[in-house]
Amino acid sequence: xxHEGNITLHQCVVIHKSNIILSHTxxxxxxxxxxxxxxxxxxxxxxxxxxxxxxxxxxxxGGVVWALTEQRAIFYREGLSTYCAEGEQWKYDTITxxxxxxxxxxxxxxxxxxxxxxxxxxxxxxxxxxxxxxQGQDQHWWQV
Numbered sequence: 001x002x003h004e005g006n007i008t009l010h011q012c013v014v015i016h017k018s019n020i021i022l023s024h025t026x027x028x029x030x031x032x033x034x035x036x037x038x039x040x041x042x043x044x045x046x047x048x049x050x051x052x053x054x055x056x057x058x059x060x061x062g063g064v065v066w067a068l069t070e071q072r073a074i075f076y077r078e079g080l081s082t083y084c085a086e087g088e089q090w091k092y093d094t095i096t097x098x099x100x101x102x103x104x105x106x107x108x109x110x111x112x113x114x115x116x117x118x119x120x121x122x123x124x125x126x127x128x129x130x131x132x133x134x135q136g137q138d139q140h141w142w143q144v
Contacts, residue, residue, distance in 0.1 A: 047086045051075075061108035063131030068106045073097070074116075076134040091135065095126070099141050116141060 052075065057068040065077035065087065074096045079088025096103065096116070101124060105117040108129060114136055116124045123144040128137025 049086050052090050059106055059108050064129055064134045066106055072102045
C-alpha cells in the first residue's frame with residue numbers, strides 16, 4: 001500500500017478468465033475484485049471484498065488468493081469458483097501462528113507452493129496450495 005496525499009494505492013485482485021493475476025488500482029479505504037476481464041471486455045464491475053483487518057499485501061495465483069495483514073497474520077480466500085470469483089470468505093491461517101512465524105512478505109509460486117519471508121530474513125515454504133486446498137496440504141511451514 002502506497003500513500004500519496006489523500007489517495008491510497010491498494011492492491012487489487014484481478015481475474016482474467018480462469019487465471020487470477022495481481023494488479024493495482026487507485027482507491028481509498030477499500031479492496032476490490034474485478035472479474036472476467038478480457039481483450040474484448042477490458043473493463044468490468046468491481047466487487048468489494050471486505051477484509052477482517054487492514055491488509056499489507058495480497059498475492060494471487062491459479063485460483064488462490066492469500067493476504068498478509070499489517071499485524072503479520074495470513075488469511076486465504078475460501079470458496080473461489082467460476083460462479084463466485086471473489087470467493088465466499090477469508091479464513092485465518094492457524095499454521096503460521098502455531099509455528100510463531102512473523103511474515104513480512106508472502107508469495108504464491110509455481111506447482112502449488114506458498115512462500116513466506118519472516119522478520120529474521122528466513123525463507124519458508126508450504127506445498128499443495130490449490131483452488132481446492134487454498135491453505136495448502138502441508139500442516140507445516142518448511143524452512144529453506
